[in-house]
Amino acid sequence: MNRLAGIETEYGCLAPESFGLPTVPIRVRDHAFKKKKLGLIDLHDRDYDEPAGNGGFLFNGGRLYLDMGHLEYCTPECKNLADVVAYEHAGNCILQQSTQELGLDNDVFFIKNNIDHYTSATFGCHENYSLRRDAPLAQKNIDSLLAFLSARIVLVGAGRVGVTLAPRRYHKVEDTEPVHYQISQRADFIQTDIYEWVQFNRALINARDEPLADYRRFRRLHLLLGDSNMLAYTNALKIGTTSLVLDLLEANALPKLSLANPVIAMRQISHHPNGNWMMKLHDGREWTALDLLEEFHRAATSGAIFLDDDAHWVLKEWEFCVQALRHQRDALIGKLDWVTKHFLLSSFVESQKIEWTDPWLESLDLEYHQLNPKRSLLAGLPGTALDKIGLPELTKRDYQVQPPTNTRAFLRSEAMHMIVQKKLPYVLDWDLIYIGEGRQIQLDDPYSNDLSTLKDLTHFQG
Numbered sequence: 001m002n003r004l005a006g007i008e009t010e011y012g013c014l015a016p017e018s019f020g021l022p023t024v025p026i027r028v029r030d031h032a033f034k035k036k037k038l039g040l041i042d043l044h045d046r047d048y049d050e051p052a053g054n055g056g057f058l059f060n061g062g063r064l065y066l067d068m069g070h071l072e073y074c075t076p077e078c079k080n081l082a083d084v085v086a087y088e089h090a091g092n093c094i095l096q097q098s099t100q101e102l103g104l105d106n107d108v109f110f111i112k113n114n115i116d117h118y119t120s121a122t123f124g125c126h127e128n129y130s131l132r133r134d135a136p137l138a139q140k141n142i143d144s145l146l147a148f149l150s151a152r153i154v155l156v157g158a159g160r161v162g163v164t165l166a167p168r169r170y171h172k173v174e175d176t177e178p179v180h181y182q183i184s185q186r187a188d189f190i191q192t193d194i195y196e197w198v199q200f201n202r203a204l205i206n207a208r209d210e211p212l213a214d215y216r217r218f219r220r221l222h223l224l225l226g227d228s229n230m231l232a233y234t235n236a237l238k239i240g241t242t243s244l245v246l247d248l249l250e251a252n253a254l255p256k257l258s259l260a261n262p263v264i265a266m267r268q269i270s271h272h273p274n275g276n277w278m279m280k281l282h283d284g285r286e287w288t289a290l291d292l293l294e295e296f297h298r299a300a301t302s303g304a305i306f307l308d309d310d311a312h313w314v315l316k317e318w319e320f321c322v323q324a325l326r327h328q329r330d331a332l333i334g335k336l337d338w339v340t341k342h343f344l345l346s347s348f349v350e351s352q353k354i355e356w357t358d359p360w361l362e363s364l365d366l367e368y369h370q371l372n373p374k375r376s377l378l379a380g381l382p383g384t385a386l387d388k389i390g391l392p393e394l395t396k397r398d399y400q401v402q403p404p405t406n407t408r409a410f411l412r413s414e415a416m417h418m419i420v421q422k423k424l425p426y427v428l429d430w431d432l433i434y435i436g437e438g439r440q441i442q443l444d445d446p447y448s449n450d451l452s453t454l455k456d457l458t459h460f461q462g
Contacts (some may be wrong), residue, residue, distance in 0.1 A: 001243045001310050004077045004130040004407060004446050007088045007235075009228055010070040010123040011095060012111040014366070015104075024108050025071045029055065031098045032064060038094065038401060039064065040416050044427050057428045059401050059416055061409025062087060064094065070123055071095060071110070076409030077130075077430075077446050081243075081310040082394040083404045085235045085386055090399035096371040105372060112228045113158065113369035114185040117362040120164045122189040125228040126206075127239065129246055130446060131219040133211075136252045143258035143282070146193050148245050148296050149204050149225060150259060150266040151289040154277060155321055156238040157183035157270065158227035159338030161345070161356070161365040164188040179271045180356035181345070183338045185227045187270035193262050204262060212430040214444040221246065225266070230369060230378055232386040233335045237321065240314035244300045247311075253304035255295045258282035273342060290322050297322070309392035334384050341368050344377050410449045415441060418457050433457075 015024045033041045039058035042065075045051050055065020061076025073091030078084040095110045114122055163179040182188075192203045206222040213220070223242070229235045248254045259265050260280040269277045269289050277289035297318055300311070307315070324331040332339040345361055354360060370376040378384060387394060403413040408431075415433050419426045427434035433441040435457060443453065 001079060001081055001240070002247050002306060002308070003243055004079055004128075005084050005239050005243060006075040006077055006128045007084065007239070008072060008074045008124070008126040008128070009088065009091055009112060010067060010072045010125070011371075012070070012113060012116065012123065012366075012369075014109040014111060016107055019108065024104070025066055025069065027102060027104075028095060028098045028110075029064060029066060029071060031102055032094055035101070036094075036098065040419065040426065040428060042428070043425070046429075057412065057416065058094075059403070059413050060087065060090060060399060061403035061407075061413050062091070064091075076403055076412075077407040078404055078409075079406045079447070080393045081236050081240050081313070082386070082391040084239050085232050085391065086394065086397075086399045087404070088235060089232065089386060092371050094400055096373075099372075105374075109375060110371045111366055111369045112230065112371060113160075113366065114228055115160055115164070117162065117365070122164075122186065122202075124186070124224060125226050127221075127223040127226050127242065129221040129223075129243060130213070131221050131246060132250055133215070133217050133219055135219065135246075135250045137249075140256060140258070141249050141252070141254050142194070144254035144256065145245065145249060146204060146262040147257040147259045147279075147292055148242075149223070150262040150269070151277075151279065151292040151296075152238070152241060153184045153187065153225075153227075153266055153269055154289050154325060155241065155293070155318075155336065156226065156229065156234055157187075157336075157338040158185050158229055158234075158369075159183060159273075159341035159365075160185045161361045163271065181273050181342060182270045183273050184266070184270040186225055187267045190225055190263055190266065204266075213446045218446065227337070228369070229337050231335065231337050231340065231384055233317070233384070233389045234337045236389065236391055237314065237317060237336075240310060241296075241318055244305070244311055244314060245296055247305040248296070248299050251304050253299060253302070255299050257292060257295065260284075273338070290325060293318070293322050313390065313392055334381050340378075340381070341365070344368065406449055408443045408446050408448055411443055411451070411453055414451065415454055415457055418454070 013024055032038050033056055039056050041056040042052055057063050063074040065072055075087040099105045099108055160182055190202050190204060194203050194205045194207050202224055204225045206224055211218045211220045260282050265279045278286050279289055280286050301315060329339055333343045334340055345364060367375055368377045373379045403409040424435050431443045441457060
């Protein structure tokens with residue numbers, strides 16, 4: 001990829017009432033840091049809702065912490081596609097292995113999804129992409145980016161049973177038929193296209209300018225609309241296609257496309273899993289989501305941007321998926337989450353002779369997102385593992401403890417090991433490390449893995 005990317009995942013938790021739900025994520029977090037020693041717990045408050053001990057950075061360069069009662073895992077900053085997907089999967093492994101080692105795996109289950117069917121609450125899977133500070137964020141480019149983000153859910157949605165009725169303040173979608181299954185878990189909960197404070201108004205794009213790097217050189221694009229994906233192929237397609245579209249944005253080479261209402265368009269698509277993915281453009285024309293995706297694909301292959309090995313993989317699979325969605329959707333079973341889940345649930349509906357309104361299906365929806373392989377609907381599906389999908393630059397590495405070697409995550413991890421070795425007091429953040437009394441190390445270039453950055457720490461004694 002031509003940029004850094006990372007994923008933040010919030011996990012649901014199923015546990016018996018007698019366990020006390022807030023206690024379970026705390027026990028798993030403490031096991032990961034104190035027993036498995038996968039990282040360094042925060043010694044100081046990070047914010048009003050992140051007190052000392054709430055979470056910490058991991059030796060793999062990522063972060064694990066509690067967020068509003070959920071365990072949240074953030075990948076390190078990754079420079080290639082295989083790393084993003086592998087480190088995202090490492091978060092699943094950390095939670096599941098910790099649950100097993102605590103002897104809880106027969107009673108406690110972590111679920112990587114975005115919807116609580118019982119309360120209609122939603123929790124997020126956020127994407128982060130580095131952008132140049134001088135990226136041309138003109139209105140035409142923002143409109144084009146929003147059009148892509150609305151259309152891409154036919155590639156990257158996780159699928160869900162049912163529909164969540166939008167509150168009055170949301171954009172409404174009038175469905176002519178009942179919605180028993182839809183493409184995206186998050187579509188019903190996105191309220192606007194761009195907004196700064198995500199706690200009050202979920203948007204396609206979070207406009208808060210928080211680069212976590214040198215603000216003179218970098219921006220960080222923070223996306224809120226994505227689903228938590230279970231399949232490595234879908235995850236790679238999500239990050240890869242979006243990264244290429246951002247390459248087009250930085251080259252000022254995006255297609256000139258603008259939707260009348262990106263939020264409504266995304267929700268309408270989500271509510272029609274069998275097709276009819278019409279999107280109304282700002283000028284009154286109507287295109288299908290697949291038409292839009294093909295237009296962005298053409299732009300990416302026009303010669304306007306540099307294409308590395310990751311890009312060639314993405315473009316090949318992007319084209320394959322669009323054609324399969326048009327003509328042979330079954331070819332995407334085991335590749336795209338929403339198609340795979342729909343196939344599995346449809347098979348169950350047929351075999352059990354039940355209706356899509358049967359609450360049994362909501363339970364099976366959750367089982368698709370199980371981290372526990374004994375319960376997961378995906379456990380027996382062949383060819384879905386990361387090493388089976390052909391991503392370039394996939395290396396043999398323990399992704400739970402080893403960081404990527406080509407970003408600042410490597411420096412953060414090295415610094416953490418020195419802190420442990422020298423028994424130093426510390427404050428850790430993505431772009432800054434404080435050691436001892438006022439000694440600090442700047443990590444403001446997220447692309448740098450230059451060990452000389454840590455020279456002061458090398459000679460520092462506690």
